[in-house]
Amino acid sequence: MxxxxxxxxxxxxxxxxxxxxxxxxxxxxxxxxxxxxxxxxxxxxxxxxxxxxxxxxxxxxxxxxxxxxxxxxxxxxxxxxxxxxxxxxIAMVFQDPMSALNPYLSLATQMTEVLMVHQQMRYKQALEQSITMLAECGIDEPKTRIHSYPHEFSGGMRQRILIATALLCRPALxxxxxxxxxxxxxxxxxxxxxxxxxxxxxxxxxxxxxxxxxxxxxxxxxxxxxxxxxxxxxxxxxxxxxxxxxxxxxxxxxxxxxxxxxxxxxxxxxxxxxDPVYLPQGCPFEPRCRQRLAECKTIKPEPVIAENAGMVFCHAAS
Ligand SMILES: Nc1ncnc2c1ncn2[C@@H]1O[C@H](COP(=O)(O)OP(=O)(O)OP(=O)(O)O)[C@@H](O)[C@H]1O
Ligand SMILES: [Mg+2]
CATH class of the missing domain: 3.40.50.300 (P-loop containing nucleotide triphosphate hydrolases)
Structure with a gap:
């Protein structure tokens, strides 16, 4: 599907x-x-x-x-x-793990809120589910650590926490x-x-x-x-x-x-x-391309379906 x-x-x-x-x-x-x-x-x-x-x-x-x-x-x-x-x-793990977590709120507050808002859970159930998700994402001693603040974790751990938070509602995407x-x-x-x-x-x-x-x-x-x-x-x-x-x-x-x-x-x-303000009329890669043809400068390539069923936007590949 x-x-x-x-x-x-x-x-x-x-x-x-x-x-x-x-x-x-x-x-x-x-x-x-x-x-x-x-x-x-x-x-x-x-x-x-x-x-x-x-x-x-x-x-x-x-x-x-x-x-x-x-x-x-x-x-x-x-x-x-x-x-x-x-x-x-649909959930997202953002590019910058530190700015994606609120430094002033404990994990418990940040994580339970997601479940209370989206799934109308009560705090106690939301806390349990958040602890389970932290454990699934490899955070040790989640029952105590959920009451910590983002700065108390290393970069790798914060990334796990972000993933755990994104997965709380079991998103489809x-x-x-x-x-x-x-x-x-x-x-x-x-x-x-x-x-x-x-x-x-x-x-x-x-x-x-x-x-x-x-x-x-x-x-x-x-x-x-x-x-x-x-x-x-x-x-x-x-x-x-x-x-x-x-x-x-x-x-x-x-x-x-x-x-x-x-x-x-x-x-x-x-x-x-x-420069995204001055994109070339044709293929944006033309100025750097080793295989450029005359038309690449002015004509945007249409997608070419390759033999392996992939798709390529290139005059030289067609
Ligand atoms: N709010 C905004 N106003 C104007 N331009 C923006 C805004 N946000 C992003 N851009 C521009 O959009 C273009 C694409 O940016 P984007 O952040 O999507 O790149 P990226 O592929 O994610 O790069 P990176 O690998 O560095 O994360 C850039 O030229 C960026 O300056
Ligand atoms: Mg980016």
Whole structure:
């Protein structure tokens, strides 16, 4: 069953220097219980896409397009209608774990409130459920530690707490924005295992935003590569990692350290991502592309369905 359908989604902001395009005509759909990885360099629009899915964009944002979740067009919902869904059916683990937790409130207060608001639980039951969820997410002695404050935990533990809070209402869709970026390697692996385990147990649909193809390889079924607010390539992880079709994806993968590349010089992609106020008329990657053709500058590539059923937005790949 298709749980999420995004149709021609764009997010723009009026800025002093002109209209800034953060997300540019993105469409994709997601089957229930699958995991989508979204990768791309800093500023490519990953978090803005996630915030649009959550209905949490700044009030100054101009959003167009459709978001259909579980049969409902949630992009038409107002803030009150969204509040019934957010934290309940769709939840998010935000990019910055420290600012996502309120430093002045104990975990007990923050976590129980979610259940009391969304599931009309009484405090005692909400507290029990929160303790169970902390335990499931690997927090030791949850019965006492739930009365602690966010600063009493390490970065890795705070990330577990955020995941536990997001999972309290057993959401159908979880969006995790860079859930492991701030963590050391062993903690990263533990958090990825935790996400894998809860996703499997709860048959939850998961969207993971990351810079790291390692995270994509270990966690995701599909991957979407973004650049300049647009999709460059979309496909099944196994196939896309084996045979990336877009020159941008190829460049990203070549610039990633792996054991096989030990001793070799890593590829470094020349140039910088485009300014989102002055996006090129054609493909946003054209100025940095090793395979650019004459038309790339002026004509936006239409999606090409590849042999492996992936989709690539590139003139050179068609
Ligand atoms: N409130 C806002 N007003 C104007 N522009 C914004 C606003 N929020 C984000 N942007 C712009 O939208 C673009 C996309 O930002 P976004 O945060 O989605 O990138 P990202 O891919 O998540 O990057 P990172 O990997 O660094 O987290 C950026 O150019 C950013 O400056
Ligand atoms: Mg981001």
């Amino acid at each position: 298709c749980i999420l359908d995004v149709e021609d989604l764009s997010v723009k902001y009026a800025t002093r220097s002109g209209l800034l395009t953060a997300v540019n005509h993105i469409s994709f759909s997601l089957m229930q219980g699958t995991t989508l990885g979204i990768v791309g360099e800093s500023g490519s629009g990953k978090s803005q896409l996630a915030m649009a899915l959550m209905g949490l964009l700044d009030t100054s944002a101009r959003q167009t397009g459709k978001i259909i979740f579980d049969g409902q067009t949630i992009s038409d919902f107002d803030r009150t209608q969204r509040r019934h869904i957010n934290g309940n059916r 979880l969006i995790a924005d860079e859930p492991t970026t701030a963590l050391d390697v062993s903690m990263q692996a533990q958090i990825l295992d935790l996400l894998k385990q809860v996703q499997h147990q709860q048959k939850m649909t998961l969207i993971v935003i990351t810079h790291d193809f390692g995270v994509v390889a270990s966690l995701c079924d599909q991957v979407m590569v973004m650049y300049g607010g647009q999709v460059m390539e979309y496909g099944l992880v196994a196939e896309l990692l084996q045979q990336p079709l877009h020159p941008y994806t190829q460049g990203l993968l070549e610039s990633m350290p792996t054991l096989k590349k030990t001793g070799k010089q890593l590829y470094s992609m020349p140039g910088d991502p485009p």
